[in-house]
Amino acid sequence: MIRMLKGAWEWIEDRTGIAEVVREPMTHPVPRSAKWWYVFGSCTLMFFMIQVVTGICLALVYAPSAATAYDSLLYLNYDVPMGWMLRAIHGWSSNAMVFMMLVHMVQVFLHGAYKYPREMTWIFGVALLLTTLGLAFTGQVMRWDADAYWGVGIGASMMGRFPVIGGWLTHLVLGGPIIGGDTLSRFFTLHVFVLPGIAIALIGGHLMMVLKQGISEDPKPGTPGAFVDKATYKAEYKERIRRKGIPFFPVAAQRDMVFCGVMLITLIIVAAWYGPIGPGPRPDPTLIDVTPRPDFPFLWIFAVLALLTPAVEDYLIITAAPILLLALFMVPFLGGTGARSPSSRPIAVLVVILLISGVGVLSMLGVTSPWSPHMQAWTSDAVPPSFVRSRSPLELQGAIVLQHSQCRNCHALDGIGGARGPDLSDVALRLTPDQLVRQVQQGGGNMPAFGKNLSSSETRAVVAFLDTCHPPGARPANRPGARLEALRELDAKRAGN
Template sequence: MIDVLKSVWRWLDARLQVGSTIAEVAAHPVPRSSASWWYVFGSATLVVFILQVVTGICLATVYTPAADRAWDSLIYLNYQQPLGWYLRALHGWGSNFMVALMFIHMIQVFLFGAYKFPRELTWVAGCVLLLSTLGMAFTGQVLRFDQNAYWGLGIGASIAGRTPIIGFKVVDLILGGPIIAGETLSRFFALHVFVIPGLLIAFVGLHLFLVLRLGINEWPMPGRIVRRNTYLQEYQELVHKDGEPFMPFAAQKDLVFAGLIILSLLVVAAVEGPIGPNGQPDPTIIQTVPRPDFFFLWLFSLFALLPPWTETFLMLTGPVAVIGLIFALPFISPTGEKSWRRRPISVVIVILVVTTIATLTWLGTFSPWSPVMDAWSAAPTPIDYVKGRTPLELQGALLVQSKQCRNCHSLGGNGGMRGPALDDTATRLTRDQIVRQIVQGGGNMPAYGKNLTPPQVNAIVAFLATMHPAGEPPARDSAHPAIPASESTY
């Protein structure tokens, strides 16, 4: 068998002439210090990406990118297709592993100064790969097309719609129209299966080419300064004096770590199972907790906790500024010290970024989504419901109108059917319960505490507290028993 394989290889190599190239890549020298466990995250990310490609191709043979069939095809994979659930689990958790590994790899590169001259373009290519990986993760969540994906995409589209002047055009470009529909899913399927993977493959090739041409970054020794006019010569002298061939010297740890990552992924997929889908997407039922997957939880939490007056500005400028700064880093600091031991500011930045993202991710597991309710117009409150009301209650009636509460709740027989009618609110909830429901949300109702001021909440509650049929008393707190009328004067 070995002789047969050798014969086949010789036949192919005689026609493709790739043997010498492969041998050159395997034997290219690397600094001995680079054969460290700190240098294994990039190769592990590549291995997980290859697994994502393989599992993605398999899933694409069953998945149906149609609005009325996508959810059903995932249910078929989960419960009918043999091992379909495991294939989905590998692909879903593989996405999480890939994002985590790439994030760790970027931190390692930053701390080791591997973005400095002459590896500026290697860093830029890595940044593109990180953004493309996050794009794959987001589009993959949308393709689940369940309630969480539907309303999560709705939030993303509403953010894009805030872009000045071209906001509506951006939304049309993302959704394929003004609403989430079948064309939306087709666009995200094309992005997830063709466009973004194409970018990833192209930039992975560019990234590997640059690594081979420029060499693997040496261990950053304190005091070894990067200077444009001397670094390349110093690196070549280091490789000549203390270099080893990549195969098998440096590749051993890469293979061991990649094997452990794949084994961990296989176990996690078997134990945790596939991610979703949850309930079928239904625009008539509001998903009050449309949480993204963990890699975007920190961003969701940040947007959910921002003061309303800062939302639009920070949503549109913050990500652009941060991404621009990351891309510009190697051009801002192309030379100088590499060792993290002599770059305390870099260490502090990493600690602050990791701590902030970890904290926001934790907060994102329970931070309430508070939609903006300001409207141009809304159905007026029926006259019968404002007769004889106090000024505070009249203000509450106006807020119920201007804040579009009747998109979800009916009043006087007219309005939405997503939530219960407002006509008998006071018979079901006490004042304190109404406040809590408005501010914190619950059930099928989002939390509106961030987008309503305390005086506005007080006015709405005052109006809703009058919503009970004539002759029927409002709800009361059971901790305070009602006082019979015959005893009320004592």
């Protein structure tokens, strides 16, 4: 039996030379000083491979259509033997992969391992980070629960802010004007075909660069390799590795294997203990009293959006994201040579401390900050008396509907209430009753549609009430041209105060 296997192996080796091909990269020499700091990259790779394997298994059962996705997850959770464990491992390993990748990046940054001649290794790495975040985001959508639904909604509304191409981009991603079955199909395609393909190609490039340029030495000040001089570094590094390097496999790889083993066991314990992530409540576009939360890599973005005033939100989304990305890609060009040790690079250390504490605090706020800045509005803030004085019964009824439909979570009256949407105190100046009906029923912008949540008489009442929300005397948005006139009047009055 063994003889037969050996014979078969020799046959394959003779035809393909595969052992020779594999031996070279596996046993390539690495610096002796590359010790426990150097295990995070291979651990990230391990989590990625776990994702591929568990992902393929999940895709056998998962039904990527809006009508069935949620139920197929429940089926996995409760009916398929060990299906829950498969989901748990996939979910936790996804978080672990993002986390490990960030640790790896911080280590590389602090040790100046991105400096000459390893700039391309860093650039491949940043591209991998983005692809992984893309996988995490699209993966969260696969759950197709309330969080996923609102996550897509928020993502789409962020994309919609981009000038000129915003609308087109949103349409492209959602597969239509609204979040629906086509949206899920697109995200599924991205999650299982496009992004994993890109990730595998990038990992190939990243590893090729690692082999080509070698991994950096421990940058202890005073040791060789701790200072990068473009003229001499490459040749000296080659020489040192040739003389003093140790083979990656089996010597240096032992540490990677120990660390990966510990992490794998931790992952299995965490997955078994905490179980699968979600799915949360069923997605329901008309249910707006949910508190959607994105997965942890996006919590800090969520917090920024929840805490910002809408006025600066647009500018921030359009400018901050590209600037941040550019900065990440530019790191090796901003300090591509010189000292590598963190003790000689106080600014680099400061940047890491600021980034970690900033993102950490924002992530914590992301857990606690309400989805609109003023969640108690509908229970605690009454409609100001001036808005109900001498109103008709229908209009008063509308004020009650406004109070009970969580409108005040997002909307203020006279400055009291949520700040997610516009203050409604003088909304009648801006919109006709028809437009009010449309806005309430169909939502739009960042506002959920209330069409299925409010009966037609409730809608009529709330619109009747909103139509009274204007400065005394003005009876504007109904007559052509009157709107401008009234706004001017209002401005004049405000200027007079």
